[in-house]
Amino acid sequence: MIMGWLQIFASGDIIQATSTIFLVLISLALLSSSLRKTSWKLPPGPRGWPVVGNLLQLGSFPPSALADLNAKYGPLVYLRLGHVHAVTTNCPTIIKELTTAQDDAFCSRPSTIASEYLGYNGYDVALAPMGGHWKMMRRICLEHLLTTKRLDSFQKYRIQEAQAMVHAIWEESRAAKVCNLRDHLSALGMNVMTHMLLGKKYFGAQSVGAVESSEFRNLIHDQFWLLGVFNVGDYLPYLRWLDIHGYDRRMKEVGRRMDQFHASIIEEHRQRKQHDKDGPRDFVDVLLSLPGEKGEKSLTDIEMKALIQDLIAGATDTSSVTSEWAMLELLRNPQIMQKARDEIGKVVGSQRPVEERDLNQLPYLKAIVKETFRRHPPGAFIVPHKSLKHTKVAGYDIPKGTVVFINVHALGKNPAIWDRIDEFLPERFLNGERIEFRDADYKLVPFGAGKRQCPGASLGQFMVMLGLARLIHSFDWFLPPHMSTVDDIDMQEVFGLTTHPATPLQAVASPRLLESLYSCSSSC
Numbered sequence: 001m002i003m004g005w006l007q008i009f010a011s012g013d014i015i016q017a018t019s020t021i022f023l024v025l026i027s028l029a030l031l032s033s034s035l036r037k038t039s040w041k042l043p044p045g046p047r048g049w050p051v052v053g054n055l056l057q058l059g060s061f062p063p064s065a066l067a068d069l070n071a072k073y074g075p076l077v078y079l080r081l082g083h084v085h086a087v088t089t090n091c092p093t094i095i096k097e098l099t100t101a102q103d104d105a106f107c108s109r110p111s112t113i114a115s116e117y118l119g120y121n122g123y124d125v126a127l128a129p130m131g132g133h134w135k136m137m138r139r140i141c142l143e144h145l146l147t148t149k150r151l152d153s154f155q156k157y158r159i160q161e162a163q164a165m166v167h168a169i170w171e172e173s174r175a176a177k178v179c180n181l182r183d184h185l186s187a188l189g190m191n192v193m194t195h196m197l198l199g200k201k202y203f204g205a206q207s208v209g210a211v212e213s214s215e216f217r218n219l220i221h222d223q224f225w226l227l228g229v230f231n232v233g234d235y236l237p238y239l240r241w242l243d244i245h246g247y248d249r250r251m252k253e254v255g256r257r258m259d260q261f262h263a264s265i266i267e268e269h270r271q272r273k274q275h276d277k278d279g280p281r282d283f284v285d286v287l288l289s290l291p292g293e294k295g296e297k298s299l300t301d302i303e304m305k306a307l308i309q310d311l312i313a314g315a316t317d318t319s320s321v322t323s324e325w326a327m328l329e330l331l332r333n334p335q336i337m338q339k340a341r342d343e344i345g346k347v348v349g350s351q352r353p354v355e356e357r358d359l360n361q362l363p364y365l366k367a368i369v370k371e372t373f374r375r376h377p378p379g380a381f382i383v384p385h386k387s388l389k390h391t392k393v394a395g396y397d398i399p400k401g402t403v404v405f406i407n408v409h410a411l412g413k414n415p416a417i418w419d420r421i422d423e424f425l426p427e428r429f430l431n432g433e434r435i436e437f438r439d440a441d442y443k444l445v446p447f448g449a450g451k452r453q454c455p456g457a458s459l460g461q462f463m464v465m466l467g468l469a470r471l472i473h474s475f476d477w478f479l480p481p482h483m484s485t486v487d488d489i490d491m492q493e494v495f496g497l498t499t500h501p502a503t504p505l506q507a508v509a510s511p512r513l514l515e516s517l518y519s520c521s522s523s524c
């Protein structure tokens, strides 16, 4: 910049020089006015570095780094991430305040490079800023796709896929193979969702085929990873062109390939619709039958693609990673696994498989899932919220545009609200009341809260509970031969949009029901 001024003066262009000085003066004025705003009483937090602020303090596992800051500075911590105001909390009272009393102020989303490339520029639901478009997209989810009636009509797919998983594990057990539970659970989550959404399954028998399935799996994997990264360009936009970690380039490429994938799905459905007079068979058929926002005959292709993208991303990894952590804890705690099996046995017996209608009668299994959400929430942070106006929380000023990181990873390990935090204790939720996933005092918020809370919560619960119930009821589970005690199970977590066990969970399955209960009809 200094070189630029010198060149201007050297060239003798006095008008340009004057306007440059004018701009500098305005910038200084703006800077001093922003400094004056330091009269704001911001929440406490660590001192930041010039320019980057606290970006370098996030570490390799940001949920733990931010939890340490909460322990040091209090329940609401202020951070400056580059030029972005941010706050973080692991406290139920503050979470309640942000998502109920002040929901209107905090219900937007930050606009990020990820939302640009992977959320159709905020044209989707999950990453869209608050506004008319988000309202319309959310209404479509709630009134047309995720209704109880629609979900009931797709129950057969969930049962089919759960049976396909049990069958595949049974075959592996007969071949004396160690079972990779991550593979089975992610195939279950993915197949249930793509079956309902796109009318296809991507893994196992009757799937689309190896090439399309592996391409799809890699795309979803990359998308998940990229949605979870802290991208420097979001916080220091003038450095975006440097693309320090190469995230922009990857996001652009993944977004382009996802878009092609969605376009071909929509085209296939349009072709079929011309010859097929039956009602909608899957969510894409439903989307094709809906009118547009302002009375147009149909939704635009971008709206349909953005919805497909969100539902696949929102539904698949969240439920499979929850189930993987639950199975990991059950292997570490065989007495809890047995208690759950006894409960299922009492309700279901041993002559038939578990059905969805059984799930409401399995409070202990539900408590296991709840304890998994506490100890290993699938997303360490709730999808970040953003404030729409200047407001006060707990007596502190929160500037307009502040990004809010609700740290559910740290909430579940907050010693001020939980006893014996490192133990897996489903019993803590068996207090005689009906067990709800949404906790009235905000100690557990696996599906978020307020206007942005997860619209797929009940489907997510069904998917997790059905998969687990089938695994526990159908098999006895043992450690793989390379492990001698439960302490050999790797408990390390890998940070991303969802937090996975560092090592995919492996175990040995031994069938415990009649052989006929492991068979798979041609449909699965």
Ligand code: HEM
Pocket (backbone or CB within 6 Å): 125, 126, 127, 138, 141, 146, 310, 311, 314, 315, 316, 318, 319, 322, 378, 379, 382, 383, 384, 445, 446, 447, 448, 449, 450, 451, 452, 453, 454, 455, 456, 457, 459, 460, 461, 464
């Ligand atoms: C165990 C399963 C699941 C978990 C733990 C989960 C968790 C979450 C969380 C924490 C949020 C953010 C809430 C907030 O910002 O306050 C969210 C949003 C969302 N979820 Fe889920 N989810 C699950 C399953 C599903 C399923 C099955 C679907 C759809 C089929 C879905 C679709 C969405 C969508 C579209 C949003 C964005 C909502 C908005 O911004 O308005 N999720 N989910």
